[in-house]
Amino acid sequence: MKARALVRLWSIFGEPLWIVVSMGFPVLSSLAFFLLYYSMGAVSYVGFAVLGGVMVSFWGNVLWSMASQFNWDKQEGLFEIYLTSPASISAILIGMSVGGIIGTLPSAAIVTAFGWTLISVLQLPVPVVGSWLAVALTFALTLASLYAMGMTLSSLYLVYGREAESMNNVLQEPVSLLSGMYFPSVGTFSPFPSAVQIVASLIPLTIGMNALRLALFSTPGADTLALVFPSLAILAAMAVVFMAVSAYSLKALEYKGRKDGTISVRIR
Amino acid sequence: MPSVEASGLRREFKAKDAPVVALDGVTLKVGQGEVFGVLGPNGAGKTTMIRILSTLLLPTGGWAKVMGHDVEHEPEKVRKVINMASGAEKAGYDFISAKRNLWFFSQLYGIPSEKAEKKIAELSETLGLTKYLDRKFYALSTGYRQRATIARAFVNDPRVVFLDEPTIGLDVMTARSIREFLQGEARRNGRTIILASHNMAEVDAICDRVAIIDKGRILAEGTPEELKRSLGVPALVMEVSPPREGFETLSRIAGVKGFTSSTEEERGLCTVQVVVENDAAARAAEDAIRSEGLKVVASWRKQATLEEVFVALVGQGFKEREEEGAG
Numbered sequence: 203m204k205a206r207a208l209v210r211l212w213s214i215f216g217e218p219l220w221i222v223v224s225m226g227f228p229v230l231s232s233l234a235f236f237l238l239y240y241s242m243g244a245v246s247y248v249g250f251a252v253l254g255g256v257m258v259s260f261w262g263n264v265l266w267s268m269a270s271q272f273n274w275d276k277q278e279g280l281f282e283i284y285l286t287s288p289a290s291i292s293a294i295l296i297g298m299s300v301g302g303i304i305g306t307l308p309s310a311a312i313v314t315a316f317g318w319t320l321i322s323v324l325q326l327p328v329p330v331v332g333s334w335l336a337v338a339l340t341f342a343l344t345l346a347s348l349y350a351m352g353m354t355l356s357s358l359y360l361v362y363g364r365e366a367e368s369m370n371n372v373l374q375e376p377v378s379l380l381s382g383m384y385f386p387s388v389g390t391f392s393p394f395p396s397a398v399q400i401v402a403s404l405i406p407l408t409i410g411m412n413a414l415r416l417a418l419f420s421t422p423g424a425d426t427l428a429l430v431f432p433s434l435a436i437l438a439a440m441a442v443v444f445m446a447v448s449a450y451s452l453k454a455l456e457y458k459g460r461k462d463g464t465i466s467v468r469i470r
Numbered sequence: 471m472p473s474v475e476a477s478g479l480r481r482e483f484k485a486k487d488a489p490v491v492a493l494d495g496v497t498l499k500v501g502q503g504e505v506f507g508v509l510g511p512n513g514a515g516k517t518t519m520i521r522i523l524s525t526l527l528l529p530t531g532g533w534a535k536v537m538g539h540d541v542e543h544e545p546e547k548v549r550k551v552i553n554m555a556s557g558a559e560k561a562g563y564d565f566i567s568a569k570r571n572l573w574f575f576s577q578l579y580g581i582p583s584e585k586a587e588k589k590i591a592e593l594s595e596t597l598g599l600t601k602y603l604d605r606k607f608y609a610l611s612t613g614y615r616q617r618a619t620i621a622r623a624f625v626n627d628p629r630v631v632f633l634d635e636p637t638i639g640l641d642v643m644t645a646r647s648i649r650e651f652l653q654g655e656a657r658r659n660g661r662t663i664i665l666a667s668h669n670m671a672e673v674d675a676i677c678d679r680v681a682i683i684d685k686g687r688i689l690a691e692g693t694p695e696e697l698k699r700s701l702g703v704p705a706l707v708m709e710v711s712p713p714r715e716g717f718e719t720l721s722r723i724a725g726v727k728g729f730t731s732s733t734e735e736e737r738g739l740c741t742v743q744v745v746v747e748n749d750a751a752a753r754a755a756e757d758a759i760r761s762e763g764l765k766v767v768a769s770w771r772k773q774a775t776l777e778e779v780f781v782a783l784v785g786q787g788f789k790e791r792e793e794e795g796a797g
Contacts, residue, residue: 205577209563209570216565216606279559283622286524287578288549294578460528463483463521 203297210267210301225309228259232313235384236320245326247385249419252317254384257411259309260348261378263302265370268352271298273359273366281360282465285456292449295356299349329419332426336417340430343437344410350444351406357451360459381407388412406440409433471538473630473662474500474523480531481518481686492518494686495532500679502629503660505652507677507694509667509776511788515686516666517634523664524554524632537629550579552630555623557616557638564608568599568618571607572625579626586625593621597651613644620648624655630662631655637672649676668788670776682780684791689783697779701727704771705778706744706752711765713740719758720744721785725751730777730787739767745774745782 214220232255239247272295275281284294321328331337359366379387380402386392388399388408402408413433420426459465481493493515500506508516521527523534525545533540539547555561562571569590576586594600597617602610610618616636623631633652637645653676655661667673673680674694681691690697713733720729725747733740742759746752752771759766772778781787786794 205574209566209574212566212570213563279556279561280563282526282554283559283561283575284578285526286549286552286554287575287626288546288580289578460526463481463527465526 203293203300206294206297207301207304210298211305214267214301214305224259224262224306225312228255228262228309228313229316231255231258231384232317233320236317240324240326246419248317248321248326249329250386250415251384252313252321253411253414253418255313255317256310257344257407257414258378258383259306259313260303260345261381261383261407262374263306264348264352264355265374267302268295268298268349269355269359270366270370272356273362276360276465285465291452291456292353292445295353295448295452298356299352302352303345303349331418332420332424333417336426336430337414339427339434340410340413340417340437343434343441344406344414347406347410347437347440347444350441350448353448354444354451357448357455360452360455377405377407381405382411383407386412386415406437406444409436409440413437472499472535473502473504474498474506474534474536474664476519476523476532476534478532479519479522479529479534481515481522481527482530491686493522493529496683496686496688497532498681498688498691500662500664502662503656504678505656505663505665505676507665507667507673507680508683509670509673509680509780510683511668511791513792514668514683516668516683518686519683520554520632520634520664520666524552525549551628552632553623553626553628554632554634555619555636556633557619557635557640559619560615561619561622562607562615565606567604567606568610568614569594569603572603572618572622575622576625581626589625589627590621593624596654597621598647613640616640616644617648620651624661627659628661630664632664632666634666635668636665637667637669645672652676670780670788674776680776682776682783684780684784690779694776697776698774701745701774701778701782703746703748703752704773706746706755706769707772708742708744708756708759708769709739709767710742710759711739711767713738714764717742717759719762720755723751723754723758726755727782728785728787729755730781730790732789743772743778743781743787745778 232251235251235254236248239251272281284291359369362369381387387394387402389412392399394402413430416429417426420429477497479493479496482489482491496519508519510516518527522529523536523541525541525548528542533542536548537551541548572590573586594603597620599614599617599621602614620636637648649672652663656663665677677694679691679693680697681688717729717731720726727745727747729742729744731740731742744755746755756766756769777787784791
């Protein structure tokens with residue numbers, strides 16, 4: 203697990219272009235929403251834009267570096283090295299997640315610093331955080347459930363060949379929209395009808411984003427921990443369920459791959 | 471206890487019209503410290519066999535054991551004692567160094583870091599990789615990448631190593647140093663190496679025993695010398711002019727086991743190699759060519775190689791077999 207986490211980190215920081223892309227793009231999209239809210243006079247919402255920029259970095263990492271990874275490994279003959287070793291595939295995925303989270307933190311920090319600087323320069327109201335414990339717990343559980351979902355996707359993508367990349371493209375924007383990366387997508391302020399909100403609630407990112415907004419931007423004096431507690435419980439449950447589904451589907455797909463002869467698909 | 475044992479091993483793949491039989495009742499035993507070659511043309515079933523023995527594929531019939539563990543029912547136990555490498559694999563993450571790649575793969579076997587680093591240094595020294603260990607994987611040439619792949623396959627001190635065309639596409643010197651390394655690992659450390667290849671010279675040079683495989687069946691098995699001796703007399707080689715395709719008349723001659731032919735456009739002739747049972751068959755083959763109005767520019771007898779053994783068993787060479795399969 204530790205070794206796979208290190209490989210992820212070495213890979214992220216060994217590829218200069220990737221550093222620019224993974225750190226630069228979230229800043230730009232965050233800036234776009236920031237300026238939109240600012241020009242509309244909705245200055246209390248600019249924090250949503252910064253939070254969205256932070257979380258979109260992790261979502262991108264889950265999609266492109268978690269969900270697709272085994273598929274790429276399969277195409278290049280690396281997945282069969284994993285399979286013929288005694289290592290647990292789930293442990294490899296957990297290692298990949300830990301490496302991905304640590305590797306994405308600098309990008310999240312840059313978005314936060316950028317947003318903070320803009321808020322200070324424009325002299326906008328600074329959010330008062332009621333409970334940093336609530337924020338930390340919500341952030342940790344959001345990432346846990348999000349990366350557990352990435353583990354599930356990673357195992358399911360083994361069924362696909364190169365279509366996995368298209369699946370990522372199909373998922374990327376709709377999930378960003380439904381999960382309310384830059385605006386509340388569930389609850390009173392959601393622009394979506396209730397049916398869409400129900401679907402959106404099945405995505406851990408939606409629950410996590412909503413809870414993070416509550417934790418970060420709630421009314422001063424409110425019991426933030428109590429406010430986010432239901433979300434924390436749902437996120438924890440989602441993390442456990444996704445990890446169990448991932449472990450089960452990996453086993454099932456390994457057996458299917460051995461039976462049907464679909465484990466090895468190489469591009470070379 | 472044999473290191474690798476299989477009996478009646480069979481593998482079918484689903485296909486549109488009818489199932490394709492990739493492996494058809496393979497039975498073999500390979501002892502500890504042996505370099506065992508599986509020789510056959512593309513599509514003969516070599517890779518399927520390797521994939522079943524290395525737990526990547528389930529057999530549809532028969533059974534196989536590696537170090538006494540059943541590959542179908544005890545894959546976890548098999549995986550602890552094996553490793554594998556293929557000439558077609560990429561075998562490393564591009565943006566990290568060869569050394570870090572090797573260290574990472576050693577961790578899949580739970581090897582303590584210090585021990586792993588010592589092993590990597592040792593393997594790299596033997597394979598001539600030391601100078602390139604700190605280079606990122608993408609920056610390595612094909613030859614050094616392949617050396618790293620081979621090092622990876624030995625990083626966990628496996629009892630059995632499966633290699634699928636490990637020297638494919640490599641220059642002569644790199645291929646030779648890899649072959650020497652493989653022989654050394656088998657002799658010095660008692661590792662069993664199963665080498666699937668369609669490179670006859672390679673198999674002849676390093677394998678203690680060879681199984682010749684075609685259409686999923688083992689046609690012959692023995693030491694390279696035994697197999698070559700089984701042919702009896704040397705093969706007949708003729709340079710024939712003008713060049714042309716098709717020498718089917720040769721196969722109708724009594725005592726002719728098979729033949730191959732290749733055209734050399736530049737020299738304006740055709741080289742025909744005929745595997746014969748006796749000298750009389752060789753003379754009859756030469757006469758048959760002349761009787762078709764062709765000129766035999768030169769002819770000689772050639773010491774048998776594994777290629778002739780294959781031709782004698784199948785009636786065709788690897789090239790013709792692969793063309794037939796593709797057609």
